[in-house]
Amino acid sequence: MSLLLPLLNILLPLGYLLAVLSYGVLFFSEPAWAHKVAPRIARTLVAIHAAYLILEGVTFAHVPVANMWEAFTFIAFALTAVYVALEWRLGTRTTGVFLLAPPLVFQIASSAFVTHTREVDEILRSSWFGVHVTTALLGFAALTIAAVYGMMYTMLYRSLKRGQVGLVFRRLPDLEALARLNWHAILVGWVNLTVAIAVGMIWVSGLEARGELAGNFLGDPKFISTVVIWALYGASLTGRLIFRWPSKRLALVSVFTFVLMLVSSMGISLFLESFHQFE
Amino acid sequence: MEILVLGVSHESAPAGIRDALAMEAEEVSGFLHAISLDDSPVSELVVLSTCNRTEFYATAADAQEAGRFICDACDEHLGVAHIGDPAYAYVHRDTDAVRHLFRVAAGLESLLLGEHQILGQVREALSLAEESRTAGITMTRLFQGATSAGNRARTETGIARGAMSVALAAVRMADKVLGDLSQHRVLVVGAGETGQLVARHFAKERPADLLVTNRTYERAASLAAELGGTAIAFEDLDDALATVDVVVSATAASEPVITRAQARPVLKRRRGGPLVIVDIASPRDVEPSVGSLGDVFLYDLDTLESIVAQNRAAREHEIPKAERVLDDGVTRFTDWYRGLQVTPMIRAFRDSFARIAAAETERHAKHFESADRERLQQFAGALINKLLHHPTTRIKQVDRSTSSGLATLAAVEELFELGNGGSGRPDSHPESS
Numbered sequence A: 001m002s003l004l005l006p007l008l009n010i011l012l013p014l015g016y017l018l019a020v021l022s023y024g025v026l027f028f029s030e031p032a033w034a035h036k037v038a039p040r041i042a043r044t045l046v047a048i049h050a051a052y053l054i055l056e057g058v059t060f061a062h063v064p065v066a067n068m069w070e071a072f073t074f075i076a077f078a079l080t081a082v083y084v085a086l087e088w089r090l091g092t093r094t095t096g097v098f099l100l101a102p103p104l105v106f107q108i109a110s111s112a113f114v115t116h117t118r119e120v121d122e123i124l125r126s127s128w129f130g131v132h133v134t135t136a137l138l139g140f141a142a143l144t145i146a147a148v149y150g151m152m153y154t155m156l157y158r159s160l161k162r163g164q165v166g167l168v169f170r171r172l173p174d175l176e177a178l179a180r181l182n183w184h185a186i187l188v189g190w191v192n193l194t195v196a197i198a199v200g201m202i203w204v205s206g207l208e209a210r211g212e213l214a215g216n217f218l219g220d221p222k223f224i225s226t227v228v229i230w231a232l233y234g235a236s237l238t239g240r241l242i243f244r245w246p247s248k249r250l251a252l253v254s255v256f257t258f259v260l261m262l263v264s265s266m267g268i269s270l271f272l273e274s275f276h277q278f279e
Numbered sequence B: 001m002e003i004l005v006l007g008v009s010h011e012s013a014p015a016g017i018r019d020a021l022a023m024e025a026e027e028v029s030g031f032l033h034a035i036s037l038d039d040s041p042v043s044e045l046v047v048l049s050t051c052n053r054t055e056f057y058a059t060a061a062d063a064q065e066a067g068r069f070i071c072d073a074c075d076e077h078l079g080v081a082h083i084g085d086p087a088y089a090y091v092h093r094d095t096d097a098v099r100h101l102f103r104v105a106a107g108l109e110s111l112l113l114g115e116h117q118i119l120g121q122v123r124e125a126l127s128l129a130e131e132s133r134t135a136g137i138t139m140t141r142l143f144q145g146a147t148s149a150g151n152r153a154r155t156e157t158g159i160a161r162g163a164m165s166v167a168l169a170a171v172r173m174a175d176k177v178l179g180d181l182s183q184h185r186v187l188v189v190g191a192g193e194t195g196q197l198v199a200r201h202f203a204k205e206r207p208a209d210l211l212v213t214n215r216t217y218e219r220a221a222s223l224a225a226e227l228g229g230t231a232i233a234f235e236d237l238d239d240a241l242a243t244v245d246v247v248v249s250a251t252a253a254s255e256p257v258i259t260r261a262q263a264r265p266v267l268k269r270r271r272g273g274p275l276v277i278v279d280i281a282s283p284r285d286v287e288p289s290v291g292s293l294g295d296v297f298l299y300d301l302d303t304l305e306s307i308v309a310q311n312r313a314a315r316e317h318e319i320p321k322a323e324r325v326l327d328d329g330v331t332r333f334t335d336w337y338r339g340l341q342v343t344p345m346i347r348a349f350r351d352s353f354a355r356i357a358a359a360e361t362e363r364h365a366k367h368f369e370s371a372d373r374e375r376l377q378q379f380a381g382a383l384i385n386k387l388l389h390h391p392t393t394r395i396k397q398v399d400r401s402t403s404s405g406l407a408t409l410a411a412v413e414e415l416f417e418l419g420n421g422g423s424g425r426p427d428s429h430p431e432s433s
Helices: A004-028 A032-060 A068-089 A101-113 A127-161 A167-171 A174-207 A221-243 A246-270 B015-023 B027-035 B065-077 B096-106 B115-129 B137-156 B166-178 B193-204 B217-227 B235-242 B260-269 B290-293 B301-317 B320-339 B345-365 B370-397 B403-416
Strands: B004-009 B042-049 B052-061 B088-092 B185-189 B209-214 B230-233 B246-249 B275-279 B296-300
Touching: A004 A032, A004 A068, A004 A101, A004 A167, A032 A068, A068 A101, A068 A127, A101 A127, A101 A246, A127 A167, A127 A174, A127 A246, A127 B166, A167 B209, A174 A221, A174 A246, A174 B166, A174 B185, A221 A246, B004 B015, B004 B166, B015 B052, B027 B042, B027 B065, B027 B115, B027 B345, B042 B115, B042 B137, B052 B096, B065 B088, B096 B115, B096 B137, B096 B320, B115 B137, B137 B301, B137 B320, B166 B193, B166 B246, B166 B275, B166 B296, B166 B301, B185 B193, B193 B209, B193 B217, B193 B246, B209 B235, B217 B230, B217 B370, B230 B235, B235 B260, B260 B275, B260 B290, B275 B403, B290 B296, B296 B301, B301 B320, B320 B345, B320 B370, B345 B370, B345 B403, B370 B403
Parallel strands: B185 B209, B185 B246, B209 B230, B246 B275, B275 B296
Antiparallel strands: B004 B052, B004 B088, B042 B052
């Protein structure tokens, strides 16, 4: 078992690379074999990744989201599982290259930097932590998917405005379908993020009041950046519902806000002190 | 036995000659029933006749005689003497004839590259010949192989992808923006000839509502009735624009019917969602600047023609891929056909060895116990099968269209004394096997 985890840690990014390449071939030249091979690779990858996460949890005796790099592999798994479910439900295989590219990046980052420890803070064994982290990661996964659909929407929008009927036109679903997927993904992501922030605030307030956690979470850079991101997504949802923002604006905002979320999250984790770093 | 095709097409003959040879299904049946293949140099015959080509596919021991027979039949029954004129007609033999039919079935020889109609016409040609009892095993297998390969070429490559007419391109663009058009409302502005053509294409998509407007209300009402839509007064155009998702404009007006100044307030009244405007009028009905408004997708005649050109180029780009798919089908058919051609020779070859084996086991049977004699026969049979497997496979692969191939078969005949009595001759009629 001690050898299996490091082995899977190397194999997973290679598996994601293989999946992205096969979906890339499917997108660009659509050979008959890729229609069979690419989905099989994705499904196998989900099964292997699930086994990896279970093994990680059992080996180190904690939910494997105790640090950012562990969370990244969890996000990669969540994104891929959601994509495989979408592909199975909708039967659209040509968007796989776009939706599996983010998991590839997350998994490479996780495999490169992940460090495991058996010793985790006692507060991370709280059920509050479970709800907070699960909703936060689900929200992050949904917002990642929203950004990918937003990017696809923007590409197809440009292509349709210019009357170009190339690869983007042929392979992507219709524009309104992409707009609906983008909207629903933002909505699901924002609701999860709202729950994560609310649960986190209530939990940490209690910990601080009891003196179990030092400092003030309101000044925490991770908390501030998350609230800003949450407000931006909330504003875009309001813009759509109240001010009838066009789908194109919503798509662009979802891509921009996602990039901002990614950069701020990584920047804070690497360069700033935050109580969100658990090790 | 050779396979040949003799025909004229849009590439080889002027319209007058093609028209003279063009036959409806009943005429093809009549022609096939009128000619008698008994005592003729033609063994099997299938006629493929479309508006762009008329082709006669035949199997015959002598291709030249078969060609003359077909020319005479056309002269006698159709009153057309040009079919044999090399200035208009083409002849392909054996593998070239097979490849030609496969290309025709895939739409590679069609005026509109990759068009679908030809596949049904190829199927119908075989069906008519079967009904008239002029198609045998070779033509049946050939035409079935061609339709199968034609289907594969269309599904596995992009040879039939993308709209090839302005009207269809307009429908495809609207479909790509909005999705299922049955959930959307369409407005047709102008009930002239062009408007009618495009409106019919949109009507086929069964939109949620089809509104038609025209300066002369009666014409709008007439077209709306034909398409199952609703006619509205031309004065209500602005109100209608606010409620529809697709606008098809094809009036004969000299000034724009939809201006930017007019469109802006209309768009604000809309519930949201994109508006597709198809302007196929000349001069334009819609100011080009309307296309720069948010969520408006404007396609004028130039853009639609450019889309058709892009699709045509994309289809042309797929030709080598389609040819590879067809090559696979051609190889399968020719392998089968070569095997069929040499079947009598292979049978004679195996029979001669079987006779030797039977005679030798009989001669040595007395040295074996009765219980072992059956095993001896089994051994001899198995040995013959093993020894003959490779030579049999090689004989099936011999290309009879080459002189070296024919020399190989002659050598086999000579070496194993298969040429007597005619049963072992490769030229024997395949259906006799």
